[in-house]
Amino acid sequence: MTTSHPHLVERHTILSVVVGSRAFGLVTTGSDTDRRGVYVAPTTAFWRLAKPPTHVEGPLPEQFSWEVERFCELALTANPNVLEVLHSPLVERHTPLGDELRALAPAFLSRRVHRTYGRYARAQFAKAEARRARGDEPRPKHLVHLLRLLIAGTDLLRTGALTLDVGPHRDRLMAVRRDEVSWAELRAWRDDLTTRLDEALPRSPLPEHPDTARVDDWLLSVRRRALHEETPPG
Numbered sequence: 413m414t415t416s417h418p419h420l421v422e423r424h425t426i427l428s429v430v431v432g433s434r435a436f437g438l439v440t441t442g443s444d445t446d447r448r449g450v451y452v453a454p455t456t457a458f459w460r461l462a463k464p465p466t467h468v469e470g471p472l473p474e475q476f477s478w479e480v481e482r483f484c485e486l487a488l489t490a491n492p493n494v495l496e497v498l499h500s501p502l503v504e505r506h507t508p509l510g511d512e513l514r515a516l517a518p519a520f521l522s523r524r525v526h527r528t529y530g531r532y533a534r535a536q537f538a539k540a541e542a543r544r545a546r547g548d549e550p551r552p553k554h555l556v557h558l559l560r561l562l563i564a565g566t567d568l569l570r571t572g573a574l575t576l577d578v579g580p581h582r583d584r585l586m587a588v589r590r591d592e593v594s595w596a597e598l599r600a601w602r603d604d605l606t607t608r609l610d611e612a613l614p615r616s617p618l619p620e621h622p623d624t625a626r627v628d629d630w631l632l633s634v635r636r637r638a639l640h641e642e643t644p645p646g
Contacts, residue, residue, distance in 0.1 A: 418471040420464065424451040425477065427510030430502035431493075432474075436560060437577040438585060447504070448497045449477035450513060455639040480513070484631055488622045490524040492532070492561055499574040509634060516630055519623035521572065526613045529565030530606065533558045537602055544595065552591045555598065559585060562605035569612035 432446030433439045453464035466482040469475065478486070478494070486494040498517040506514070536558050540550035563581055568574045578585055584601075587593050593601075 417465050417468050420451050420453055420479075421449065421468050421471060421475070421477050424453060425449050425505060425510075426452055426480070426507045427497065427503070427513055428477070428505035429497055429500035430504060431496045431500050431576070435496070435500045435502050435576045437579065437582050438556065438560075438589070440589075444474045447472060447475040448493070448500075449475070449505070450480050450483045450497065450510065451477050452480045452509065452634060452638055455635050480634060481631060484520075484627050487520040488624055488627060490520070490522060490528040490622075492529055492564070495520065495525075495574055496576060499576055501576070509637075512630065516627065519626045521568070521574070521618055522622040523569070523613060523616055523618050523620055524622070525565055525568050525618065526609065526616075529561050529568075530609050533561050533565075533602075534606070552589045556585050556589045559588065559598075559601065559605065562602070562609055566605065566609045566612050569609065569616040569618060572617040 428447060428449035429435075430445055431448050433443040434445060451468070457464045464479060467476065467478045483494060483497075487498065495517075498514055498520065503514075536554070540555065540558075543550050560578055560581075563578060564574065564576070584593075588598060
């Protein structure tokens, strides 16, 4: 946990959004407000032996932020948690740099989505089945998260756009969350979604690889502009 640098979030955040159930259309009366953000550490801070942290938890509850370079690295791998920051409709704070980052969102998208979304969901479902075999029922909320990832990943591969709201799947997912869906039905839905994810890959409009060069150029410009702002006129 990294909580010793709240000033980076408070002073240098370029983008802060709400994700989680409130962005997915799965909010309940007990839902938390999950905030995710991106900050730009001062360029001169990287000149020291002790580098700025790659992420900071807090200072608000359920708040997590990435330094912009780490954020870009993860987004280029099609990390679901990071991509959701770029596509959440619930933007709480944004600067001109944050607007640029959101506009850069298509550069991060690629067919790697199939691997990251699908592999994570498969691995977590396998763990859930192992837990059931030991007599320990998996948490319904976690199962909803896995199903939602398969839905979002399939839609992204098909359309080339990431939509966070679960739309027509809401009622069925909420039934899973209330533990009203049998394990056999849940597994069948998982298998169907996995098949749809696999079938969407060959015809996806997404490129094979993200536009790393475009992201790299933008990041370099961010560092240069930050340094210019930090350096007083001579």
